[in-house]
Amino acid sequence: MKANRHPAALTADLGNSALKLAAWRPLERGAIGAAHPAARATLEHGKGDDPGRLVEGLAAFLDQAAASGAAVQVAALSSVAGPERTAPLVETLSAVLKTRGVELYCGPDHGLANLCDEPHTVGADRLFAARGALELLGRGCVVIDVGSAMTVDAVVAGDPDATEPRGRFLGGAIAPGPWLLAQALATGGAQLKLIEPRAGVPALGQVTGAALESGVVHGLRGAAFELARRVGAEAGLADSVRVVTGGARGLLLDPEPFWTGDLREDPDLVLRGVLAALLERVGA
Numbered sequence: 001m002k003a004n005r006h007p008a009a010l011t012a013d014l015g016n017s018a019l020k021l022a023a024w025r026p027l028e029r030g031a032i033g034a035a036h037p038a039a040r041a042t043l044e045h046g047k048g049d050d051p052g053r054l055v056e057g058l059a060a061f062l063d064q065a066a067a068s069g070a071a072v073q074v075a076a077l078s079s080v081a082g083p084e085r086t087a088p089l090v091e092t093l094s095a096v097l098k099t100r101g102v103e104l105y106c107g108p109d110h111g112l113a114n115l116c117d118e119p120h121t122v123g124a125d126r127l128f129a130a131r132g133a134l135e136l137l138g139r140g141c142v143v144i145d146v147g148s149a150m151t152v153d154a155v156v157a158g159d160p161d162a163t164e165p166r167g168r169f170l171g172g173a174i175a176p177g178p179w180l181l182a183q184a185l186a187t188g189g190a191q192l193k194l195i196e197p198r199a200g201v202p203a204l205g206q207v208t209g210a211a212l213e214s215g216v217v218h219g220l221r222g223a224a225f226e227l228a229r230r231v232g233a234e235a236g237l238a239d240s241v242r243v244v245t246g247g248a249r250g251l252l253l254d255p256e257p258f259w260t261g262d263l264r265e266d267p268d269l270v271l272r273g274v275l276a277a278l279l280e281r282v283g284a
Ligand SMILES: Nc1ncnc2c1ncn2[C@@H]1O[C@H](COP(=O)(O)OP(=O)(O)O)[C@@H](O)[C@H]1O
Pocket: 014, 015, 016, 017, 018, 019, 020, 146, 147, 148, 149, 177, 178, 179, 197, 198, 246, 247, 248, 250
């Protein structure tokens, strides 16, 4: 017989910029969409990082999570990095978890039908974010994930009477994120310097740096709006909710977007999707 509660879980998302962790308390069934992590952390994780530091960081995170009611019993990882960054992380993560009797699942099934032409090439974070959005909203939407890249994707819910699939991933757009925009400008013009994208800058820049900040930040906001509008329209989701996630989402949300329509923010969309997939995987 299945227990009423899911086990406490660790979810990890290795993106191009950072490793994100969330620990989740034991949840009631059907509560993934409304859950808040007991603990969250973002660890820099690049090539050639000291594994000792990662071990320490992970152990400290797991202790903090346990103190907040999430003594982790199961764990899963999503990665969009290549094997050179993913393999050492999996090794370290597995080793740390093993000392606590916890098994790590790598890339659990996201549970969506992937309708893209080359499904295996779609980044795992896009699929997990889409799954997370379905958990959050219970219906189709446009997902905007602002990290190294800015992805704008469409997902629709599956048939509630059927057990599979949970939904359908329809694809979308991959645009540069704020840092890629800033770097492209800095390397593309002799007079142009590297700026740090930050929220709330004026559009009317009156020195080079301010004009670059404006172009990156307001350009990103404009791109997000236009992509969400067009992706939504082509996916039959013209009036649907837009859900914004990713480490740089603040650039879209502050000041308040000029877009009309229903907008939601969820810092944990990818990790929420990984959680849903993991709990299904362990059948708990
Ligand atoms: N405080 C911040 N203000 C603005 N941007 C930030 C901040 N923290 C992180 N970022 C941006 O978020 C990106 C990381 O977001 P994340 O979703 O973790 O990316 P990825 O999934 O590519 O690893 C960084 O590249 C940076 O552009």
